[in-house]
Amino acid sequence: MSTTQIAAALYQLQQLDFDLERISNEQQAVATSLQDNSVLQQLRAEQKTAQQQLQAALQTQRSAEWTLEDLGRRLKAQEQRLYSGVVKNPKELKALEQEILHLRLQQDNQEEKTLEAMDASDSMQEKVERVSTELRQAEEARATQSAAMLARRDQLEARRNELQARREQLVTRLDAGLLTRYDNIRRTRQGRAVSKVEQGSCQWCRVILTPSELQRVRTSTELQTCSNCGRILYYDR
Ligand SMILES: [Zn+2]
Numbered sequence: 001m002s003t004t005q006i007a008a009a010l011y012q013l014q015q016l017d018f019d020l021e022r023i024s025n026e027q028q029a030v031a032t033s034l035q036d037n038s039v040l041q042q043l044r045a046e047q048k049t050a051q052q053q054l055q056a057a058l059q060t061q062r063s064a065e066w067t068l069e070d071l072g073r074r075l076k077a078q079e080q081r082l083y084s085g086v087v088k089n090p091k092e093l094k095a096l097e098q099e100i101l102h103l104r105l106q107q108d109n110q111e112e113k114t115l116e117a118m119d120a121s122d123s124m125q126e127k128v129e130r131v132s133t134e135l136r137q138a139e140e141a142r143a144t145q146s147a148a149m150l151a152r153r154d155q156l157e158a159r160r161n162e163l164q165a166r167r168e169q170l171v172t173r174l175d176a177g178l179l180t181r182y183d184n185i186r187r188t189r190q191g192r193a194v195s196k197v198e199q200g201s202c203q204w205c206r207v208i209l210t211p212s213e214l215q216r217v218r219t220s221t222e223l224q225t226c227s228n229c230g231r232i233l234y235y236d237r
Pocket residue numbers: 195202203204205206207226227228229230231
């Protein structure tokens with residue numbers, strides 16, 4: 001291989017490594033989002049809390065209804081006593097009337113409480129339904145999203161294998177010392193070891209090459225590096 005061919009192969013290797021890096025990043029993102037169930041978990045927790053609150057509201061409502069029924073029974077019994085004429089003593093009669101009045105007030109009061117409890121149950125019921133609908137929709141969306149994500153994961157895996165195979169093939173054509181040099185420059189220079197020469201400049205750092213540097217890049221039997229950024233220069237004629 002000529003020096004230019006070697007530089008071209010290294011440049012190609014760099015492109016492959018760049019694509020592999022991008023694929024690896026996306027694979028990571030896909031894996032993370034496949035594992036991320038936080039939205040569903042939150043909605044499930046909300047649904048559970050709402051269901052518990054609904055049970056509590058229904059309990060409060062039932063208890064208010066029982067109290068109201070009890071007051072109704074007591075009131076009816078006292079009214080029956082009053083109208084039956086059994087109580088004749090004016091003082092007792094007065095006390096009975098007072099008690100009936102008191103029970104009626106309590107009944108009114110309890111009716112209001114019962115209505116409030118029913119309202120509270122109704123709105124909790126609505127909340128449970130709302131959250132359940134939201135959860136169902138989120139589960140459906142998640143299923144669609146997961147299917148797309150799994151397809152993308154397979155696609156990325158196939159692409160990665162393909163690039164990896166091309167890389168292995170390319171690497172067999174380059175000698176070990178050169179690959180070590182490539183890896184070292186990559187490590188210390190933001191993952192880019194090779195820079196193209198474009199319109200007489202290093203494409204990476206934009207420094208303008210002198211005519212003699214340009215000449216060496218084109219004709220030397222040694223790989224040339226940029227005097228400014230240290231990357232291997234590749235002249236693509
Ligand atoms: Zn440079």
